[in-house]
Amino acid sequence: MVYYRLKDLIKAVRSCKTAADERAIIQKESAAIRTSFREENADMRYVNISKLLYIHMLGYPSSFGQIECLKLVASPRFTDKRLGYLGIMLLLDEKQETLTLVTNSLQNDMHHSSMYIAGLALCTMGNIASSEVARDLCDEVERLLASSNAYVRKKAALCALRIIHKVPELLDHFVDRVEVLLDDKNHGVLLTAVTLIAELCRQSEETLLQFRRMVPTVIRRLKSLISAGFSPEHDVHGISDPFVQIKLLRLLRILGHGDVEASELMNDVLTQVATNTDGAKNVGNAILYETVLTIMAIESDQALRVLAVNILGRFLSNKDNNIRYVALNTLLKTMAIDHTAVQRHRNTVLECLHDADISIRRRALELSFALVNEQNVRVMTRELLAFLETADEEFKPNMTTRICQAAREYAPNPRWHIDTVIRVLKLAGNSVKEEMLAGFLRLVSQTGELHGYTVRKLFVALQDDISQVIHAH
Structure with a gap:
């Protein structure tokens, strides 16, 4: 039928x-x-x-x-x-020869008087254009970037993105055109223009230097969104046009990375976004998260970095597991940039070790080990040993190794070091790796004055739990 x-x-x-x-x-x-x-x-x-x-x-x-x-x-x-x-x-896809037959139709429709038909051609090219089609129609796309119709400009910007992905050497065609689009009043055009500029900067160091002079324009657009009143068209839970805000923050991140002068210009607006954005809704948290990433990526001042870490600290107290996971992940990356600021949230991180979600526990454990230093080694080791007692079996091999390594590196004295390793052996001896045991034996052999103490501690440990006898041989 x-x-x-x-x-x-x-x-x-x-x-x-x-x-x-x-x-x-x-x-x-x-x-x-x-x-x-x-x-x-x-x-x-x-x-x-x-x-x-x-x-x-x-x-x-x-x-x-x-x-x-x-x-x-x-x-x-x-x-x-x-x-x-x-x-x-x-x-079709870009690898098929049939695609070359489409080029003429695309070119004709890009000249069509109907913006919707021109949009169809641009949309198709933006999705499947090969490097050959990109070269053939690059001039047409460049022309349409200057179209009087906002709908066509938006589609052309997305199409230009595909072209520079396929043929990076053609990016010069779009640099001058796209600068003008930063002042476009249309939401869609601005969104696609910022995306295109970000990609142009990633593709070419020379273009990045050229766009750095546009930092004041980007800041002005971001400030106008922050201070704008209620706009029902692009408002999401009380936040004005969050999608454009996030795109602008990502562009600032690229422009400010490694440049002190550009970063200095951004400090004020980033402070405004960080302090004025409502974190009660997910949309606000998304903007705050992008703000934190931008602050950490540019050459921002110390006070602003502390503010960023404090935002992540607030995320740790959020009920949403996704937000807490993102916070832990970002704090871990932040350790290399500002160790001291992250230390202030040590207690909150340790609380996450007891979270019901295993992915949260895993991230919190990684961050906890990264937080260990000479000043807090006693407190952190005590908390980690308490967690080891109830930890999932899959955590124990890595935990025992990391605790022994931390004890070896930061131990205030040999006796404390020996006590810590014996405690690890009592709690998860069967998960301790051979290298750690060899290190413990070297430690004992090198501290003759603690031989009697060590033997007594091990004897008491064996009396409490004979299952660890394998490690006494």
Whole structure:
């Protein structure tokens, strides 16, 4: 049975009881579509491509419809073009030679008077353009970046992103054009322009230096969003246009990295974002998180870094596991930048060791070991030993090694070092690695005055738990 409507085909597939029934229907329908294509049945082309895309979504072969998609794109009707371009994006990729046949249609439609048809061509190119197509149509995209229509400018910026990914040497075509877009009043154009600038800066050091002079413009746009009143169009839970805010913060991160002068200009606006953004909702936390990453990536002053670490400290008290995990992860990276500021949140980190979520416990454990130093080794080791007593078995091998290493590096005296290792052996002796045991024996042999003390401690430990006797040999 041949289904003349997409709706009928979907209904038939959904009613199948077995996979074999579904395959039988798809095979018959694919055969009927192939026959229709061979007969050049133009009236059924739209419906056939619709059904073929559904078949493609189900995972069945559908590449035989590629040329028919090109024929739909050549149609003057918008609906035909829309489905044809969708088919091209789904059924073709940049490695297929058929893609070169699309170039002429893309070029013609980029000159079309309808912004929606021009948008379809730009969208298709932005998704599947190969390096050859990018070179052929680069000038067209550059021209459309200066279009009077905001919708077309937005699509052209996204298309330019694809071009510089495929052919980085073409980025010079867009540098001057995109600078103007930073002052665009349209939300979508600004969002795509900032994304394009960020990518241009990543691709070329020379371009990065050129865009650093635009830092005041980026700061001005960010300040205008912070101080803007309620705008229902782009407001999310009371935050004005959070998507653009996040993109601007990421751009500042790139522009300020390794540049003291640019970073100095950013300090004020980053302080405003960090102090004025409401963290009661996830959208606010997302902006605060990006602000923290930006502060840590640029050459910010000490006070601002402390503020960033304090924001992460607040995240640790959040009920949302995802936010706490992100905070622990970021604090771990921050240790290399500002060890002292992170130390202030040591107690909160230790509380996370007892979290119900194993991923939180794992991150908290990593951070706890990173926090250990000469000043806090006694306190931290006591907490880590308490956690070792109830820790999951998968944690114990790594924990025993890390605790022994910390004791060896920061021990205030040999006696404390010996006590700590014996405590580890009592709690998880079967998980201690041979290297750690060898290190303990060296320690004992080198401290003759503590031989009697060590033997007594080990004897008492064996009396308490004879299962550790293997380590006494």
